[in-house]
Amino acid sequence: MASKLKIKVNGLVHSVTASLDTPLLYVLHNELHLHGPRFGCGLAQCGACSVLLDGKEIRSCVTPVAAVSGKAITTLEGLPALWAKERGTTASAPALHPLQQAWIEQQVPQCGYCQNGMMIQAADLLSTTRNPSKLQIKQALNGHLCRCGTYTAIIEAIQQAARTMAKGV
Amino acid sequence: MSALEETVDVFGATLTRSRFVKGAGAMVVGLSFVGTGAGAKAATGSEIPLLPGTAHSPNVGLSDAWFTIHADNTITMRTGIAEMGQGSASTAFAQIAADELNVPYSAITEYVMGDTDRTPGGGIAAGFMFLGAPNIRKVAAYIYQALLGMASTQLGVPVASLTVKDGVVSGGGKSVTYGQLVGGKALNLSIPVSGDPTSFLGLTVLGNPPTKPMSQYQVVGRSIPMRTIPTIVSGQATFVGDVRLPGMLHARVVHPPALGAKLVSVGQLDKKEFPNAQVVTKGNLVAVLDPSEYAAIQAASILAGKTKWTSWSGLPGSGNLFTAMRSFDYASAPVLTGVNKGNAEAAFASAATRLSATYEYPVEKHAPIGPTCAVGDVRPDGTIYVHMHGQNPSMLRREIATMMNTAVDNVVVRWYDGSGHYGRSNGGNTGAEEEAVILSSIVGKPVRVQWMRADDMQWSTVGPPELSDVVAGLDSNGKIVAFRVNHYSTAGQDDRPVGALLAGLPTMPAPAISPPPGSFSGISHGISDPWMYDQVPNALQKGFGTWNMGQGTPKTDPGYEQNIGLRGHSMRTPGQRQQNFAHESMMSELAAAAKVDPIQFRIDHTSAKRLVAVLNAVKEKSGWETRPSPSPKAATTGEKAVIGQGCSAMLRSNTYWACAVKVSVVPKTGKVQVLNLVTAVDPGTVVNPRQLKRMVEGGAVMGVSEALREQLVFNRSGIVSRDWVTFPILRIMDVPDIETVIIENPSVGDIGGAGEGPNGFVPAAIANAIFDATGKQPRRLPFTPKYVRTLLNG
Numbered sequence: 001m002a003s004k005l006k007i008k009v010n011g012l013v014h015s016v017t018a019s020l021d022t023p024l025l026y027v028l029h030n031e032l033h034l035h036g037p038r039f040g041c042g043l044a045q046c047g048a049c050s051v052l053l054d055g056k057e058i059r060s061c062v063t064p065v066a067a068v069s070g071k072a073i074t075t076l077e078g079l080p081a082l083w084a085k086e087r088g089t090t091a092s093a094p095a096l097h098p099l100q101q102a103w104i105e106q107q108v109p110q111c112g113y114c115q116n117g118m119m120i121q122a123a124d125l126l127s128t129t130r131n132p133s134k135l136q137i138k139q140a141l142n143g144h145l146c147r148c149g150t151y152t153a154i155i156e157a158i159q160q161a162a163r164t165m166a167k168g169v
Numbered sequence: 170m171s172a173l174e175e176t177v178d179v180f181g182a183t184l185t186r187s188r189f190v191k192g193a194g195a196m197v198v199g200l201s202f203v204g205t206g207a208g209a210k211a212a213t214g215s216e217i218p219l220l221p222g223t224a225h226s227p228n229v230g231l232s233d234a235w236f237t238i239h240a241d242n243t244i245t246m247r248t249g250i251a252e253m254g255q256g257s258a259s260t261a262f263a264q265i266a267a268d269e270l271n272v273p274y275s276a277i278t279e280y281v282m283g284d285t286d287r288t289p290g291g292g293i294a295a296g297f298m299f300l301g302a303p304n305i306r307k308v309a310a311y312i313y314q315a316l317l318g319m320a321s322t323q324l325g326v327p328v329a330s331l332t333v334k335d336g337v338v339s340g341g342g343k344s345v346t347y348g349q350l351v352g353g354k355a356l357n358l359s360i361p362v363s364g365d366p367t368s369f370l371g372l373t374v375l376g377n378p379p380t381k382p383m384s385q386y387q388v389v390g391r392s393i394p395m396r397t398i399p400t401i402v403s404g405q406a407t408f409v410g411d412v413r414l415p416g417m418l419h420a421r422v423v424h425p426p427a428l429g430a431k432l433v434s435v436g437q438l439d440k441k442e443f444p445n446a447q448v449v450t451k452g453n454l455v456a457v458l459d460p461s462e463y464a465a466i467q468a469a470s471i472l473a474g475k476t477k478w479t480s481w482s483g484l485p486g487s488g489n490l491f492t493a494m495r496s497f498d499y500a501s502a503p504v505l506t507g508v509n510k511g512n513a514e515a516a517f518a519s520a521a522t523r524l525s526a527t528y529e530y531p532v533e534k535h536a537p538i539g540p541t542c543a544v545g546d547v548r549p550d551g552t553i554y555v556h557m558h559g560q561n562p563s564m565l566r567r568e569i570a571t572m573m574n575t576a577v578d579n580v581v582v583r584w585y586d587g588s589g590h591y592g593r594s595n596g597g598n599t600g601a602e603e604e605a606v607i608l609s610s611i612v613g614k615p616v617r618v619q620w621m622r623a624d625d626m627q628w629s630t631v632g633p634p635e636l637s638d639v640v641a642g643l644d645s646n647g648k649i650v651a652f653r654v655n656h657y658s659t660a661g662q663d664d665r666p667v668g669a670l671l672a673g674l675p676t677m678p679a680p681a682i683s684p685p686p687g688s689f690s691g692i693s694h695g696i697s698d699p700w701m702y703d704q705v706p707n708a709l710q711k712g713f714g715t716w717n718m719g720q721g722t723p724k725t726d727p728g729y730e731q732n733i734g735l736r737g738h739s740m741r742t743p744g745q746r747q748q749n750f751a752h753e754s755m756m757s758e759l760a761a762a763a764k765v766d767p768i769q770f771r772i773d774h775t776s777a778k779r780l781v782a783v784l785n786a787v788k789e790k791s792g793w794e795t796r797p798s799p800s801p802k803a804a805t806t807g808e809k810a811v812i813g814q815g816c817s818a819m820l821r822s823n824t825y826w827a828c829a830v831k832v833s834v835v836p837k838t839g840k841v842q843v844l845n846l847v848t849a850v851d852p853g854t855v856v857n858p859r860q861l862k863r864m865v866e867g868g869a870v871m872g873v874s875e876a877l878r879e880q881l882v883f884n885r886s887g888i889v890s891r892d893w894v895t896f897p898i899l900r901i902m903d904v905p906d907i908e909t910v911i912i913e914n915p916s917v918g919d920i921g922g923a924g925e926g927p928n929g930f931v932p933a934a935i936a937n938a939i940f941d942a943t944g945k946q947p948r949r950l951p952f953t954p955k956y957v958r959t960l961l962n963g
Contacts, residue, residue, distance in 0.1 A: 018463070019463065019464075022463045023463065026462050026463045029410075029411070029462075030413075030461075030462055033413075034404070035404055035405075035406070035407070035408065035410075035411045036404030038408065038410065038539060039410060039539070039540070039619065040538050040539060040540075040622070041540075041622040041892060041893060042466075042621060042622060043622060043892055043893075045622075045892055045893040045894065046538055046893055048538055048539065075404065076402075076403070076404040077403070077404040077405075095403075096402070096403060100402040100403060103398070103402040104394065104398050104399055104402055107394060107395060107398065107859055107860065107863055108398075108402075108863075109254075109395075109397070109398050109401045109402065110254045110255045110256065110589060110863065110864070110867055111253070111254025111255070111537075111538075111586075111587070111588050111589035112254065112397065112398070112401035112402075112406065112586065113408070113537070113538045113539045113587070113588035113589070114538045115401060115402065116404065119402065137901075138901050138902045138904075139902070141901045142900050142901055142902045143900075144901070145538060145893060145898060145900065146538065146870075146901075147536055147537055147538050147588075147589060147591070147871070147898065148254060148255060148589050148867045148871075149866065149867035149868065149869065149870025149871050149874070149899075149904075150863070150866075150867055150870075151870060151901045151904040152866045152870070152904065152907050153863055153866065154901070155901075
């Protein structure tokens, strides 16, 4: 049975209509038209659907929409504003989060399908570990699958983003 | 003055211009100067049926279908060949086009790919450098020559006296831009083409317009960023899964529980629980449609439990695969031969040492991260729109037309970003497209079919298995005197769409002994791993092919054409992947028998300088210990990890590759870890070094994954692997340190392919390193802990 719900996504509160058990991913895609998170497995096995829930990475494909009410969801599209908030700037959000910028500069994506989850998980990691080692990056991202094999580039991009973020620019 | 339409030959292309009479003479003089030669002659045989240039089909014989030069000197580029992700084809193609057109890369501001109603040529998103790039080079070269002629007329300067830089033609103290020459109008340059855009390889541009020597390329060779990345990282890219049309219904298909099962009865849904759900069946195609995506998912899950099917068990089962492969019929299809030099059979008699081994390559899976998705939209006027992501939109167009019994021109395929397919969709469909069209035609609304993870694992095509029997002999000096291999495999290119098969609708023919012309669906098994060791006096490669597993044969089964079976399909580095594992494993086994370092052993058996160079490059970069295998420290027991080194090499699409890996093996657990992986690649001309590096790294990861993790599990009824637990792939934790050495070799005068390769030769290198570490040669992929324990205990 469909219910009316309010969810907070990328800083804005949205009213949506969905049954309470609807996985968040379908609400984000079909109600809010946010395409950063993607359907990969529906089983929380691959990470293509990841979003941040109060700053921690979750799998939106298995998270019921009812479970996120009252909490703050950040999708790939919301990373630039999140970065602006973390820096405490009041200026308008930058075009890209340092991770997204590093992803471009390191030329990470190939097909790109999984990269949302990689960047979301990396944002979670860098929020607690400012200067992660290669091993820490691997441990943090081990639950995310990439079939194109971009893992080497991902590690390099996260290290670059960490350096940028340490400078606070 | 009066208007005159005149046509001028441009190296076999035809420029049609409306002009005023005054000055026309100069025009003709200018262009006839360039319009002679072999190109013009070659083009005259091109009386081929062109698509008419209707609303749904561009006129592929006009250069305007490929490139539009705008008045502001920017350029729109279009190709039917679409992006497939592993490196950006649009970036590489635009680099090549910019060089041939003599414009800066930044001038190509727009690139349209894949859409069949607004891009030309069709063709597969694979082999980009040797299948796609030649067309682009030629069209750009024709346009360049036409522009030179037009500039000559306008400036009153002979073509030979013109100079061109960045899209500006200068001569006689004056200059004119391309934009000014074309004036924002159609160029009206007819180019000679042949072939059918909806065929597997698409259209071929004919003739030989003067192209730039690759040594003069300036945009090619630069690490230009991929055009596709900024929208992907910001979440702004439109992937096919994002397509939403007004009135669209979400569908989930209830696929049968067995590959050959037939529908007995369809279950019913509780109307109170699913008030808007609609169950649709056509033959054995069963689906639930609902305006709500999640309702469709839930309803399909319930319906699956209530729907009854006949039982079917026509597969051997993956546990029994290689035994079963010995009993297949390889005698019906012609045997294909690769290298055939000297007399291997006779030479074995003189060999001092003779080795024989069988190598086993399991059934593989392309396994894209995104399960297939498509939107079908059958309009009341009969026009069929298909929104899809795949490697051959134009061929899909023909498949849809065949299935729906309509003209190709009534089908429009729109292409979007999507998950990489690694070869799976190079024959058009990915699985969801036909289902979406069938369902849309029944309900009269746009229908979005999104396969779930299990659908994608169990109902898409598979990489066929391979069984390779190798016999080789060494002389008393440790040199190979004879090498003979027999490769056995099942059908390798079955593009029949599963939706059409389930629904009982027309498809292209099933894999056959004699497939239709232009089709790659023959069941004969070709040699895909060319022999590189020309110093071996006697060598013979044979390929033996047969039908799909579980499909029956046309000899025994009247329903053969519509039977589904385990549909084999090309997968990244197809055929060569399987065969190189056997060839390059045996090369190292022979080196060990000869007590020679395996890199040196390869060098000793070839005169190919490019091969020697890549082998030496990995030797240098990898910290290679020059010595025979196995390692003096090799062990088959113990809890302590033993370290081994291994190498392999490959020649593919005029690109030479070599690889060196270092692995650790824990004998007690059987766990193999790849520590370091160095690849050297010589593709001749390098289009984009950084993209090449990233592509090689990714291919290498796929190779490690195939070597250590991947094998499709199936029982007698169908595929059992259904997710990432039952079909594991490599995770980031297990990724080795990867180093890539790029050897630019412009003297080759060619751009070799490099999107494929590493996943082909990496498994043999890892196998050889396991031998080095343990003294035992693994000959069956994947090298799981269980398999390695068995190997070491044996």
